[in-house]
Amino acid sequence: MSDQSAAKPRPRLFGKVLWGVAALGVAAVVYIIGQASTNPDASRGMRAFAKGEMAALQTPKDPRPAPVTTIYDPEGQPVRLGDYRGEVVVLNLWATWCPPCVAEMPTLAALADHYQGKPVRVLAVSIDRPADVDKARAFIGQHAPLAFYSDPNMKLAFDLVPPAPGMPTTVIYGADGIERARLSGGADWGGEDAKALVDHVLGAE
Structure with a gap:
């Protein structure tokens, strides 16, 4: 019981x-x-716009701010990517010895021209060694409105998280300085697919 x-x-x-x-x-x-x-997932939003030329776009699982690496502006003055907070930054790492870099530069110039007057900055940063800086500067001079930025010590490519796997590498930062996406290899940055991507980042700020 x-x-x-x-x-x-x-x-x-x-x-x-x-x-x-x-x-x-x-x-x-x-x-x-x-x-x-x-805490909306910005990466998933970016993937929706990764079409055509941008299909190889990668979005970060853990978005990080731009590295504090020193690069040099057209006047040879030291600057950092963080100096351009408030603008969408399209960072392109390139070199004169890199054929895909040379091939896509006119399209980056077209992208820069398209966004003139808007808070979008296309930074083509040369990683050429000091002996080739004049050659790289002359090359960029043929692709207005791009200006010549350089990283002669090639530090920025390794300070990215993860590091750039090769050249060219293009990284897109929001106006808050946080990485939104990147693409390794050449692409048509002057095309509609790239503009849709930048427009998305610009409109999300």
Whole structure:
């Protein structure tokens, strides 16, 4: 008799456990939904615009700010990518010894021309060695409105997270200085696919 009476509370206890687990599950779902609404995944939004020439676009799982590496502006003055916060930055790492870099430069110039007057800056940063800087500067001079920026120590390519796998590498930063996407290899940056991508970043700021 005592055994039966001792066994009776068990269904109630089991039911309470089930309700507790269910409540935790609901709470977890609510938390995830809340996080999604307050921390939208910008990368997924970028992927929706990665079409055609931009199909090889990569979006960061852990978006990071631009590295603090020193590069040199057209006047030879040291600058950092963070100096251009407030603008969408299209950073292109290139060199004169890189055929795909040379081939895509006119399209980067076309992109820069398209966004003149808007808060978009196309930074073509040469990683040519000091002995080839004059050659690289002359080449960029043929592709207005691009200006000559350089990284003669080739540090920026390695300071990216992850590092650039090769040249050319193009990285797009939002106006907040956070990486939105990157593309390794040459592309038509003057085409409609690239403009749609930059427009998306510009409109999301």
